[in-house]
Amino acid sequence: MSSLFVVSLVLDNLTKHFGTVTALDGISFSVKPGEVFGFLGGNGAGKTTTMRIVLDILRADSGSVTWNGQPTAEAPRATWGYLPEERGLYPRMGVLDQLVFLGDLYKLSRKEAARRAKDWLERFQIADYAKRRAEELSKGNQQKIQFIAAVLHEPPVLLMDEPFVGLDPVNVALLKEAFLEMKGRGATIVFSTHQMEMVEELCESVVLIDRGKVVLGGPVREVRRSTGRQVIRLAIDGDTELAWLADVPGVRVVRPGQDYAELDVEQSVDPETVLRAALDRGKRVTQFLIDDPSIEEIFIEKVGRKPTEELHLVGTGAASGGPGAPAGSGAGAGAGTGASTGTGAPA
Amino acid sequence: MRMDRGNVIAVARREYVARGSTRTFKLTTILLVVVGLGIALAPVLFRAVFGEGKQTTIEVVVGDSNPAVDVGSTLGAILNVPLGSTAAGGTGGTGGTDAPPKFKVVTVGDAADARARVLAGETAGLLIVGRQASDDDLTFQYVTKESAANRVPQIVRQAVATIAIEDRLSGAGIPLADQAQIFSAPVYSVAQADPNAPPPQSPDELVAGGAIGFVLAIVLFMAIVLYGQWIAYSVAEEKSSRVMEVILGAATPFELLSGKVVGVGALALTQYVIVFVPATAALLLQNQIAALVLGTTVGPIGMPVGLSIPLLLAFGVFFILGFALYAVLYAGAAALVSRTEDINQIVAPMTLVAAAGYLVAVYSSTGILDAKATFVVVMSFVPFFSPYLMLSRLGAGLAGPLDVIVALAILAITVPFALWLAARFYAAGVLMYGQRPSLRLMLRVLRGAR
Numbered sequence: 001m002s003s004l005f006v007v008s009l010v011l012d013n014l015t016k017h018f019g020t021v022t023a024l025d026g027i028s029f030s031v032k033p034g035e036v037f038g039f040l041g042g043n044g045a046g047k048t049t050t051m052r053i054v055l056d057i058l059r060a061d062s063g064s065v066t067w068n069g070q071p072t073a074e075a076p077r078a079t080w081g082y083l084p085e086e087r088g089l090y091p092r093m094g095v096l097d098q099l100v101f102l103g104d105l106y107k108l109s110r111k112e113a114a115r116r117a118k119d120w121l122e123r124f125q126i127a128d129y130a131k132r133r134a135e136e137l138s139k140g141n142q143q144k145i146q147f148i149a150a151v152l153h154e155p156p157v158l159l160m161d162e163p164f165v166g167l168d169p170v171n172v173a174l175l176k177e178a179f180l181e182m183k184g185r186g187a188t189i190v191f192s193t194h195q196m197e198m199v200e201e202l203c204e205s206v207v208l209i210d211r212g213k214v215v216l217g218g219p220v221r222e223v224r225r226s227t228g229r230q231v232i233r234l235a236i237d238g239d240t241e242l243a244w245l246a247d248v249p250g251v252r253v254v255r256p257g258q259d260y261a262e263l264d265v266e267q268s269v270d271p272e273t274v275l276r277a278a279l280d281r282g283k284r285v286t287q288f289l290i291d292d293p294s295i296e297e298i299f300i301e302k303v304g305r306k307p308t309e310e311l312h313l314v315g316t317g318a319a320s321g322g323p324g325a326p327a328g329s330g331a332g333a334g335a336g337t338g339a340s341t342g343t344g345a346p347a
Numbered sequence: 348m349r350m351d352r353g354n355v356i357a358v359a360r361r362e363y364v365a366r367g368s369t370r371t372f373k374l375t376t377i378l379l380v381v382v383g384l385g386i387a388l389a390p391v392l393f394r395a396v397f398g399e400g401k402q403t404t405i406e407v408v409v410g411d412s413n414p415a416v417d418v419g420s421t422l423g424a425i426l427n428v429p430l431g432s433t434a435a436g437g438t439g440g441t442g443g444t445d446a447p448p449k450f451k452v453v454t455v456g457d458a459a460d461a462r463a464r465v466l467a468g469e470t471a472g473l474l475i476v477g478r479q480a481s482d483d484d485l486t487f488q489y490v491t492k493e494s495a496a497n498r499v500p501q502i503v504r505q506a507v508a509t510i511a512i513e514d515r516l517s518g519a520g521i522p523l524a525d526q527a528q529i530f531s532a533p534v535y536s537v538a539q540a541d542p543n544a545p546p547p548q549s550p551d552e553l554v555a556g557g558a559i560g561f562v563l564a565i566v567l568f569m570a571i572v573l574y575g576q577w578i579a580y581s582v583a584e585e586k587s588s589r590v591m592e593v594i595l596g597a598a599t600p601f602e603l604l605s606g607k608v609v610g611v612g613a614l615a616l617t618q619y620v621i622v623f624v625p626a627t628a629a630l631l632l633q634n635q636i637a638a639l640v641l642g643t644t645v646g647p648i649g650m651p652v653g654l655s656i657p658l659l660l661a662f663g664v665f666f667i668l669g670f671a672l673y674a675v676l677y678a679g680a681a682a683l684v685s686r687t688e689d690i691n692q693i694v695a696p697m698t699l700v701a702a703a704g705y706l707v708a709v710y711s712s713t714g715i716l717d718a719k720a721t722f723v724v725v726m727s728f729v730p731f732f733s734p735y736l737m738l739s740r741l742g743a744g745l746a747g748p749l750d751v752i753v754a755l756a757i758l759a760i761t762v763p764f765a766l767w768l769a770a771r772f773y774a775a776g777v778l779m780y781g782q783r784p785s786l787r788l789m790l791r792v793l794r795g796a797r
Contacts, residue, residue: 057595082596088589093365104357105597149593 008033008188009054009072009157014063016049016212023049024060025212031190031205036183038203038220039192040295042303046212047192048085051159054190055080067157078106081150085161085192087143091135095121095145098134099152106153113152120148124174140167147175151182158182160191164198176202196296206295208302215302224292231297232271235260235287236278248277254297260287262297350605354598358606363614366577375573376618383626391637402451403499404470408458412478414485415517418510419454422474425506426450465490471499474507483518485511560712560739563662566619567734568705570666571673572698574615578607578674579681579690582773587686591777600774604766608674615670661741661751668758669734672765673701679769682776700731708735711743718745728754730761 009031016024024046031037041047052058054065056073065072067079090098096117103113121127124144129137134145143166150158163179164172179202183189193199199206200220207217216223231254236242242261245251250269255262265271271290278285293301366372385392405426407419427450455461461473472491479486487507489500509530516526585591594603629636680693707726711718718740727736727746733754740746 052592055596057592077597080596082593084589084592084596086589086592088591088593090365090585090590091588092369093361097364101357101361102593102597104360105354105594107353146593 008068009190010064010066011050011054012064012066014050014053014060014065016046016053016058016060022212024053024063027063027209027212027214029207029214029217031188033188034183034186035188035204036179036202037188037190038199038206038295039190039209040196040199040206040299041192041209045209045303047209048161050209051082051084051161051190051192054159055082078153079156081153081155081158081160081187083146083150083158083160083163087146089134089142089145089149092133094131095126095134095137096130099145099148102149103152106155108153116152117148120152123178124148124171140171143167144171144175147178151178154182154185154187156187158187158189158191160189162193163191164193164195196294196299199295208299210303216298220295221292223298224295227293227298227301228267229293230265230271231291231293232263232265232274233260233287233289233291234263234274234278234285237284237286239283244277244281245274248274264293351598351602354602355606355609358598358603359610359613362581362607362610363617366581366611367614367617372614372618376621379618379622380625383622384629387626387629388633388636391633391640403449404451404453405472405474405499405503406461406464406470407452407454407474407476408456408461409454409476410458412476412485414476414478414510415514416510416523417454418474418476419452421510421513422503422506423450423452425509426452426502462490465492468492472503474503485514487511558712559658560742561709563738563742564705564708564712564735567666567669567738568701570615570619570670571701574611574670575673575677575694575697575701576690577614578611579677579694580687581607581611582678582681582777583684583687583690586682586684586777595777600777601766601770604675604678604770604773607678608671612667612670612674658738658741661755662738664755665734665738665758668755668762672730672758672762673697675762675766675769679765679772679776682769682773683779685779704732704735707732708739711736712739718743728757730758733758 011030012028014024014027015022027046027050039047039050049058053060054072067075072079089095093101096114099117099120100110100113103117104110108116118127118130121130124147126137126141126144129141134142137145147160147163150160164175167175179189191202203220205217205219206223208215216226218226232251234242240256240258240261242253242256245253245263250266251263251274253261254264263274265274275285275288278288405422407422409418458473458475461470464470465473472489472493475488475490477486477488478484485507487510489503489507491500493500513523513526516529517523521529585594598606676697677694680697681690684690684693704726707716707723710716711720711723716723723736723740726732727740727750737746737751737754741751
């Protein structure tokens, strides 16, 4: 069967219930080959469940997942490299031993697995720990081992649940480099994260799910443009309050900051009116940037809470939203999407 | 269900190495080796500790009784006649031709000194021979620290009866040379009422057959409980360390489960070999060891009575299948708990079933239960019990080849079914966290939730 669309991983209308809780409610999206794909959603949105279904660890109640037209359950296991959200290593087993064991399961020869594992350990600057037991390693180092376990067999598809969480900047950089190298080798990478700047930095496409449903999706640039709104980054020398903005109609501060503030501008308002208003008041403008809303803002707008906040699944028809407005951010709901109940009031 | 043999081997290998290098494994192995050696050398140890096998010295004081026979040498000859040498079709003991005499009888002159030696424990007893003035009959007094009901005073009593008769016969004018013929055993034979029936087992054989069934039941029960626990622990540990999810990305639950059972099973066999090789060697070299330790030998050792090649083969097959059956169920059950502390609770029903089979096998092979009772016979075909009971029935000579084959066939059919069931529990259970194991949960899992 020939298709005009080059797609590799296709999720079609997945549903999954756990007892009375609906975890997935018709999830559909597709991932192009060789793409870095951001899989976004709040805690409890259904990301882990979706990944487990893709890997055939869980079975969907209905719907299908295909990889190059073939149900994923039938694809060779070595197709996937998986970094689960709940990290897990054999606590009392040597680091190198467990990597070789996993390589063995993924059909690498034990010798080759050991060679690659040593290379990776070297690269991640933890070669000294090869013989140590996993429980003796720090959390961050365990996470690096976990990452190696997922990529050791050079799988065509990487599924990574929060690969960067809990790492210091140096290790994030190390991991990011490895991440991009896998992409360079042609791997398709699907990863979830709460760090939205990672999405903008690494992802070509995203999908955002909330309570088991796809809220939006597509190439990152299109998603950011899709709101039809623009944001302004404004920095004025010696004025972080920007109190005078109250006089400018159709403009409000969505994110105040010491270095710059982010402003939301209604579609009818020409952003230049803001710049003009600043200059009219004799302000020294050090930064003025017209941009699309960030993924984080879109996330908050669509989901009604910040990416890091907890959603407690309590059966169908769960109450919306997290525990109130994020303190100090003054985040407001977007222009009447109706998708969320909105949190907090504009500052 | 997909089954990749490479993955099964990889999992088995990891299990074998990881579990085999634990301190628990090393310690239990050492302990079992010691226990095995202890059992094998029990006769030697027993004799070393209790002095059995050493010569028992009895001193004789004749005084002025002037018996017609040499009491010392006659007593020695009678006491050292091997036990059971007159029984037809003995138990294979060759009558102690190599072993030195068990009793050393010495005739001494001074009764007071001899009495002191008994008191000091240097000799086992002193036999004082006298003669009654009234009827000129011999009298005997055995001086010892033992109870009159003990074995040695009893055989001394039997021996002196013979000596007394010999003395009376001599008094009646029958020369000693003629007496030998009087005391020779008559022709005696036992004929079976039903000539077509297999010869009934002697009490010795019955005890030996029962003992074999008893020992095999213990070995199997230990393997099931000990190694079954290992598997359960291994599963729960993978779950609690959350490594399970990574592994499940690479292998199916079925492969994981099979690999675990194979790996732990292989380790169990390894441990058994490590334990049994020195124990068997010790058993076979018992004489040499005894000679080294005690300076005496304990008589020749043959194959334990009742142990035969077919029985050992049957044991091997029952052992493997029986272990596999319980092991997969232990693994499946352990997948339902989230913490290793909950293992005991979830595997308790299976341990109880295993213990029930074990106890019935032990009781019926020791004669507390009638091994021919209907419920014992029926249980010997039920998969969870057949490894124990069919073996003990076979050991006791109560089961024919057909019984064994039928029981094995039923067991062989049950194992894949148990594997399927356990894989189902496993697949559903391994990603379930925080739920208390309950019957409802199990039923939900059985309906195929994953």
